[in-house]
Amino acid sequence: MLTKDFLRDRHRSELTKDDIAALESSISEVKDYGARETLIRAGERVRQSTLLLEGLMCRYMDDRQGERQLVAVHVAGDFVDLHGFPLRRLDHDVATLTEVRLAFVPHGKLLEIVAERPNLTRILWFSTLIDAAMHREWIFRLGRLNAYGRIAHFFCEIDAKLQAVNRSDGHHFPLPINQNDLGEACGMTGVHVNRILRQLREEGVMTFRGGEVAILDRKRLERIAEFDPHYLYLDENDPDRN
Amino acid sequence: MLTKDFLRDRHRSELTKDDIAALESSISEVKDYGARETLIRAGERVRQSTLLLEGLMCRYMDDRQGERQLVAVHVAGDFVDLHGFPLRRLDHDVATLTEVRLAFVPHGKLLEIVAERPNLTRILWFSTLIDAAMHREWIFRLGRLNAYGRIAHFFCEIDAKLQAVNRSDGHHFPLPINQNDLGEACGMTGVHVNRILRQLREEGVMTFRGGEVAILDRKRLERIAEFDPHYLYLDENDPDRN
């Protein structure tokens, strides 16, 4: 079941068995890629969309000096560029962060789904709007939080997303990216990321070393981040989950 | 024709007459509101969506100290909270900036459209994704531009959007908001906005006084902003338009 992580913990129950079968059968190909490959360039005409099965991807834009700003980080189960179907061309680049396994869905199949499956269509639409909600939270993070809060927020978000697809236990998880990537996501220099990580470590809130995250004091981390996971539209879940 | 500005200059031609008629007839009510009223609160269940016919609106989130971060500014023709249809509840507040005229579309009607009109559905979906593209550009603006660039970018964007619905001639247009609003959109204090506006004025780039914008040197403004309107997904337009 290639689509098993798609919308997992997010209203997946509203998909009928037929819907899931239709989605599953719309996949044309599964392929592996290496870390740090750019798969789609801004402005290109896109004719298929990409479901991320395993690994980490990102979307980003460059400024005039070529400095990157990440606009999204994706985990297993994310339909990375489903928005490319209605948009036809993207306004940003799409790249892998780690080694990944991808499934591709041709836009012709999506056209059929829109014509024949209103329920699945509404839920695919929903899934692209979760990305928009995360964009809004990133705007908030960049506009209103200081470096300390921005870094904390990043880790809260990625942990929540990984937990939803069972890739984090809420205390410890692998995140094979470097401090510079973190800076590109949070709008600051790699040097400053380093200092903030030291502060978080020294205060016993969390650690990030060698691509491994350990959350030591979740409450504190979430307070620093002003984190409230509502914007992720996860199913109401067991409050004692962790 | 209440929907005449919806997707104006943005693939509106892909809508058939029937699609437009269906959309038009899905409007249940038209109503006026005053400036600075909050219409929807984050977390509320929403059962209709709002088409902005005239005036300015915004969407925003508050931080713990109650400071606002705007996440979007809307102009005539924008379907402000169409994303509330698939999402059911919003992760942010929706408010008016100026006096506005609004048209409401019940979600029941949208369900019918999704069931019966795949073409219109795809284009409604498209319209919500333009908002996501603008969110991404805001992330870029906040993460990579300094105050000078951020303010310049804000004015480039709002001008482009207003031009698309014929509310700006590209040189001069009304924008009845204050310097503090600008700060809330661009992630900086009102005081600093004031200093940046002075700089833009003294350098002959643009002026913003008494709710009126005058663009004096568009090329320079766009260079300061690193502005490229691709992300607005406007129809390819007459390059000599201005």
Next chain:
DNA sequence: CGCAGCCTTGAAGTAAATCAAGGATTGTGG
């Protein structure tokens, strides 16, 4: 072994926030 990539830390410089005080403009009630 030696290089490359990444992390770490210090020192100095800069952009923006904060604090504070007036000034202009608009609206309002006496």
Next chain:
DNA sequence: CCACAATCCTTGATTTACTTCAAGGCTGCG
């Protein structure tokens, strides 16, 4: 018609957060 309040704009002085520049250390790998 004028006093006065409210709101918004403007500017200066100081502080703070973050960047930039620079150097060196660690780790894994060919």
